[in-house]
Amino acid sequence: MSGRSTLPALPEGAGSFAGRLIAWQKRHGRHDLPWQQRPGGERDPYRVWLSEIMLQQTQVATVIPYYRRFLERFPTLAALAAAPQGDVLEHWAGLGYYARARNLHRCAQTLVAEDAGYGGNFPRQPERIAELPGIGRSTAAAIAVFGFGERAAILDGNVKRVFARCFGIEGFPGSQPVEKRMWAIAEALLPQTDVDAYTQGLMDLGATVCTRANPRCADCPMAAICVARDAARQDELPTPKPRKAVPERCATPLFLDDGESVLLERRPPTGIWGGLLAPPEVVAAGVAGGADLGSQQIAAAAEALARRHGCRLLSVEALPPLTHAFTHFRLHLNPQRCRVERIASVAAEPGWEWIAWRDGTTTVASAALPAPIRKILAEAARQPGLILGRVSEA
Incomplete structure (x- = not known):
């Protein structure tokens, strides 16, 4: 029927x-x-x-x-x-x-x-x-x-x-x-x-x-x-939605961390995570995102991002990867913690904010972050030596 x-x-x-x-x-x-x-x-x-x-x-x-x-x-x-x-x-x-x-x-x-x-x-x-x-x-x-x-x-x-x-x-x-x-x-x-x-x-x-x-x-x-x-058909009704292959996407977010705060970007009002704060993603050699990007591409993108915001790049370390399921696709995140030293008094560009780890009006714990980004930072905080500051999981 x-x-x-x-x-x-x-x-x-x-x-x-x-x-x-x-x-x-x-x-x-x-x-x-x-x-x-x-x-x-x-x-x-x-x-x-x-x-x-x-x-x-x-x-x-x-x-x-x-x-x-x-x-x-x-x-x-x-x-x-x-x-x-x-x-x-x-x-x-x-x-x-x-x-x-x-x-x-x-x-x-x-x-x-x-x-x-x-x-x-x-x-x-x-x-x-x-x-x-x-x-x-x-x-x-x-x-x-x-x-x-x-x-x-x-x-x-x-x-x-x-x-x-x-x-x-x-x-x-x-x-x-x-x-x-x-x-x-x-x-x-x-x-x-x-x-x-x-x-x-x-x-x-x-x-x-x-x-x-x-x-x-x-x-x-x-x-x-x-x-x-x-009719013992509780498991059959309602009829399930016809299944389609779920698209897979990859992204490599970069977390610039000076030990006291992390640099995040306010996303455009529409689209994924619209209006929320999130880290920028690797754009190198014509490739946007991608968990399979080479370490040299990631390092080059991190270096350019650091210079742009008046920082000196000290190191790049991979954080634990995370897969997040959206309604229409699955996103694989390969996050990178980029430890930096701020060497120039450069005001944050419009749409960018240095968010304090612990002390400040807005902290990583209270900022409007997408759930997977909050999970990444909370997991990083549990690993000694990865993050200089500490973030609550609240």
Whole structure:
């Protein structure tokens, strides 16, 4: 059976789906998440939006400490909009998928802009919310439901898994025909009342019971109507995404280290690690990056980089290599620690910063660094003699 199967408008068992889910959520669902704690009992679209963006591609346990720190620094939409993007990225560093942070900042600025017509507030309608930067249809619906009490259907990855298993929907959920079918089901199942509990229940069920691996079917409120459980096909549904060969890329980052600080470059706002601080990469003899570059090419590039920034190169040492998986490719890093002595009083070029190892307003531990770069520096700090300074792994 394919994603174009001729199922009825509502699959068998759908009639009792919402009622089962709402009753289960009220008794067994999550009620103590920090973004559910509304001051004075008031709905707060800002907190809902922030949590929904952070929870994209990230588990709740990981998000909670970031959410609390972020909210402490940016307690309101206006505070977030007024902050420099670098500050926003620093408080996001470690969560990954940094386009989310850039879109978060851009969305806040859009909402408070005088000529945008939002008056510093989120619109109530999910269709209008979805027009804002970084907000898709499902996230917009969640903001409308939890932030304003509107009636709107969500369809994130967890919900797709629940629908695929419960109703036996074949085909990869990310394909257009299957996703269209699932959106129709999501809209049709939406109850007239208790939409908050229903929507939270969908999220809770997918995150805590109908999990990707080892689902807890015995605890599921849909056990009696679940097609996958009845046919013992929990491992087959949802249908996996067709596999493609993952491209492999190599890069040789250079860490100029004078013993007290390390030289990093602010990446362009778009692209890999956009807006974050990262080391430059070898560009020698027409070759950019590459873990297979020869030591002479690396040394020549390090020498040129040191001279450019008023330094004398003392030594070049290979740090432990690291492989980092992105969504669409795998990156192999062959980092090099370039010990230098600053011999000229040269101000850092625009976009470049000497970041202190330990003492300073911004340190390696607090700077907005990509996760793999932070891992490299933390690992280097554990090896005596490799790094003169010391960096926290926080």
